[in-house]
Amino acid sequence: MQDMDRAHIAGDAAEHVLTYADGTSRRVYVTSIETPYPHGKLIVSRTNTAGIITQCNQSFVDMSGYAMDELIGQPHSILRHPAMPAAAFRDLWDTVQAGRQWHGYVKNLRKDGGHYWVYAAVVPNIRDGNIAGYTSVRREPSRVNIEASEARYAEMNRP
């Protein structure tokens, strides 16, 4: 994936280099600006079995800060925030590849360096007995659960 473009970042940002599960890396910029979850909405996206985004709804586009055509065809890790521990996503992939549903709190990185918190579910799309892809449905988390997740992930990230 391409590095983030500093020109799209709103305000002061910290620079991080993310290393993904496949060994590739990407330079990202992170601000402290949180975009509140849009009340009442479900944020939906789908991927193929390799985690490449194939479909998403307008709420997904709006929250990410990207345009629809910047998202389709990209790895879902385009939204990965450096505050998220790799172990959370390892657990996600282990669970869904085993044919089960995963639920968890996720902090996502926006195109502008800001973030948004979601309570996410990922479900394998089982068609004719095979996993044809994955669907993720996110909903609004409570403030208390966001704070608890933030603390837990910070602990997991401590070297």
Add this chain to the structure above:
Amino acid sequence: MSFNFTVSPSFPNERISDWYIFNTWLQRSLSLPIHLELYDNFGAQRAAIAAGKVDMIHANPFDASLLVREKGFRAIARPEGPPDEMVVVTAADSPAQGIPDLTPGTRLACTDDPCVNTVGRILLEPANLDTGNTVEHRRDTYIQVAKEILRGEADIGFLPVVAFKSLSSLVRRDLRVLVTSDAQVIQHVFLVGPALHERGDDIARLLLAMHETSKGIAMLEALGATSWQPVQQEDVEFMIDIISTLTQ
């Protein structure tokens, strides 16, 4: 022998006669004996489904999961019209301005509509409210749900947007919407069971062309839709996957 048709009990009562008119039209157009059986509540309709007494159904999205995945029903069409969204309402003079202001012990009035209740429960999650720290009052109708709030017997209520809009302006004036769902893809669907699979394509053709005649438009309007749109089996499978994440 006639085939049994039923409609998800979530539609407003005023539309009962319109569904009978639709059924008569369906029978004539298909030259098929079809019996319309309407159930008062979701429990009764589920019992009929379990007993194999349903061959064709305008299904609630939550029942569509069971019908498609376990009973071999096939998706034919979906109504185009106002989306199937719901609202969480409170009394106009309630101190709560948004969902996060609700507190444990909140009394909630609702009916037995599984779709409205599941989506409603999700909309309460930002306040950390669940079945363990709320008191649920099940009522038979949406009017009763609204009246409970007006009488101060419930703090909030779950209503489909269509039911909320059909309340009298007097009742609506004393209620306030805390949040409206925007789930988009979760919709009612018209399904045919295994006994009617052979006629599935005929039924689909008939429904999809319904808005091409003025009589068809009038019937659709009475049912709260503008047309029937095609659905692929994958559209329904996708909806079912989404719903499965909401019920766990």
